[in-house]
Amino acid sequence: MSTRPQARPAGPRPPFWRDRAKRALIFQLLLVAAVAAFLIFIIGNTQANLAQRGITTGFGFLNNTAGFGIVQSLIDYSSQSTYGRTFLVGLLNTLLVSALGVLAATIIGFTVGIARLSPNWLIARLASGYIEIFRNIPLLLQIFFWYFAVLRALPSPRDSMSLGEAVFLNVRGLFLPEPLFESGFGLIPLALAVAVVASIALIVWNKRRHEATGRRLPAGWISLALIVGLPLAVLVVTGVPVTWDVPELRGFNFRGGITVIPEFLALWLALSIYTASFIAEIVRSGIQAIPHGQTEAAQALSLPQGLVLRLVVVPQALRVIIPPLTSQYLNLIKNSSLATAIGYPDLVSVFAGTTLNQTGQAIEVIAMTMAVYLTISLLVSMFMNWFNARVALVER
């Protein structure tokens, strides 16, 4: 029989700061206390300051009449609208320039990133020249530059450049004809929807058939034809229920149609070009992260260069590319706030600029503005995480 070792008599209990769990607890309580004290300090001061200086607080101002005009609005807005409405107008303008910026930056970025790895020496050099120039100059400077360049390069309204007397370009902006939809036009979106659903069904079916039999149809082309063709066909059958509101020179400016203001063009150009230079680097390093063997194997199967990229390299590279790409998209959205420097009416310019100044309620306005950007950041991260999870390598 073995004797079990006797438990040693309990010594003096270790002091509480030697106990890891208690230490952690105390540490965290102290942190909470410090943060709370800090917040109380700040809030107390702010309240005292606001009360002492008789500054109005609260969100009641959002229902007051704004009284100022905004040059570009995606929703109905006049100077009789409320401050709450200015918030929406600014927000939509921010979203507009961000969405189009993300689109353009992605296209330019992928093109340049792939060109950077081109076997053509000159193309590769041009691409790296683009990257090195544009990512090393501050965005604000680029915005100023493009705005200035756009304004200087464009003619006055009377000497507008025009395209078929329908599209005009001058220092006041780009003027496009606006489609006015008449009754019966509702069929066209319907046709588009039908075409999209049919294309998706076709692609799914084609994929199954391909996996089962090895045969497949050029589903991509068929879908494209469907999506373009079906609405067009309906358009012709219904007798083109669209009239165009063509801009024309009245007084000293163009009226009618859609106006794209130069502030928008400059901001969009600068955001896209700047962000694209970062995306290009991300794409390049993403592609280079794919082991060379993959490319060689694809080439050994005598796939043409285009298919090597499309079927082998890019799908794998996307996994590496997506996380940094997300942060570039977020940067672009946040950078769109520089609009205020050239007067594009985005959220910061309209709401945190004019509205703040007319109402003087800095705390409420800045808090709302920050909340918007935080929400956008959160939503975009969530979407990209979901997308990333979808394309992630499923390890077996």
Place this chain on the structure above:
Amino acid sequence: MLNNNKLLLLASAGALAFAATSVAQASTLEETRDRGAVQCGVSDGLPGFSAPDDAGEWQGLDVDVCRAVAAAVFGDSEAVRYVSLNAVERFTALQSGEVDVLSRNTTWTTTRDTTLGLNFTGVTFYDGIGFMIHRDMGITSAKELDGAAICVQSGTTTELNVADYFRANDMEFDPIVFDTSEQTVGGYDAGRCDVLTSDTSQLAALRIQLAEPDASMILPEIISKEPLGPVVRQGDDQWLNIVKWSLFAMLNAEEMGITQDNVDEMLESEDPDIARLLGQDGNYGEGMGLSADWAYNIIKQVGNYGESFDRNVGMGSPLEIERGINALWTEGGIQYAPPIR
């Protein structure tokens, strides 16, 4: 090893003690005296009102108000720290205490005087909004501006008044809004807009900054009332009085014919009004916490209102603005200061 928790405990105790520090209520005058300078909010460069000259010294009608306050408080018109503010920042900077007085061509309105927690102390310049256009547009009246693109500075009453004017006259316009007056002029100069709108005094100042001043003209219409004046925070009546009476002293001095040059002779004057103003009879500075010679210092170092007007925006300046309604009430204008008594 030094115990982390003790350190943290100390740190949090410090934070709490910091939080509990009573919020001391020093008056603006005391703070200013402790600091040794008046913090004065001025524009980001508007010739005639507030702009740095070649040597980097601030000059202008609004700047003279700052200097007058400093002369009253310290007897030294140079004891001013200028903070250049754009239209958007100006009220928050004043509310938050970054500046003691805002003297930056600011229009006196109800909202600003009440809900922003500010107090206007008087009117340095009676102004109104006008329009500047490129001469080759070939129009002569603001009523013909339908559809124009208009450059305007963000956060100004102009932004509101122009919208009102166009709505009232059933016209449309595109507001092109910039942050600073420099950018606004830049936009107008580059042809981004047909019209530059602002207070007429500012238009005069901005016009001489253009590459070709003669290619632009100011339309005759004045579409609003824009009384411009210095602003202080609410809640400190003593400071309000100091700023208010600094301007009144300059106006009274002009009315009594006291100038920078003759103020020393005027000290001997028998006129009771003059004696009261210059502190020879009674101490009217005492009620504001100032010395008896407060007004003397203002006039000696800054000059009277007329001198300041003439030097900065009037006929003695490149702006060449007429006195007009800014003349004294005795000369057909509406500038009128309460008596020193």
Place this chain on the structure above:
Amino acid sequence: MTHNDKMIEARPAPIRTVGPLAWLRANLFSGPVNTVFTLVGLYLLYVLLTPTIQWAFINADWIGTSRDDCSREGACWVFVNARLTQFIYGLYPRDELWRVNLVFASFAVLIAWLAIPRLPFKRWVAIATLLAFPVFAYVMLYGGHFGLPLVETHRWGGLMLTLILAVVGMVAALPIGILLALGRRSQMPIVKSFCVVFIEFWRGVPLITILFMASVMLPLFLPTGVSVDRLVRALIGITLFQSAYMAEVIRGGLQAIPRGQEEAAAALGMSYWMRMGLIVLPQALKMMIPGIVNTFISLFKDTTLVMIIGLFDLLGIVQAALSDSRWLGFALEGYVFAAFMFWIFCFSMSRYSQYLERKLHTGHQR
């Protein structure tokens, strides 16, 4: 039969595989598609470069004192020349410029010492840079001690202000970033969530709203009568913003250190701070340098935003000079100059970071 035991002279490679022609063929004209690309590229280069060179060099005016010295056919560098002192030092008093020069010269020496791998005493130089140098720089630039006249911060501007904002923001953000990164990896739930919220908040909002908050709202948060210098307020905003980004870089570095390192240190009975300070951080920091340099580059570019809150950094002072009525119409020259200055700094820093990356990263390249 004669036996030839001589080696046959190596014949030169076919003309098609070596020499400039072959290079051209392989790299530029290897197929019809490539040829088209090359020609388009050449055309692009021609279209972009010819007018640029014409404007910037051939037709440009370099010498003079006023706008009349410019022919207006090309760039008028006279404008930049006349304003150069202002672009670099802002409104800093002309007689005191040596102080700025001294500070930046000594900073350059310290940084060069740290950046060049061969030089010894790295640790001491690093400590001097982080602890002694800021005090020295403050005393020299702000003055008010040792008989140096006081120069208030509103006179600071130009490139000097840009550098100050970037360097101070960076140095102040580093320790906060380290704490945040450690906190985010901590196992204490409250500490961890606090750090996560802090980091994500500052990363989620645009710098311009932070600067605006620091510029106009910070004084409302402080007790009455406590006023903070405008430059300091901007620096507080920049530091908080930067520390969040720094924390993420540091977290990346920490994750690259194998867990075994920390476990081994714990097995030796080291406390948390000893494990971090002696084992994990020294290894991680070394790997993080490229990342830190990259965030520094973006901070350096982001400092231009302070012009929106009324500080005159390099871009701000160039912008201000453009509205000088004696020099109207030279915006392009001003912007090109500012762009060139920023580019030089950012490009050389990014090259340094790439060099470090190559040095630290071996074995994964193809």
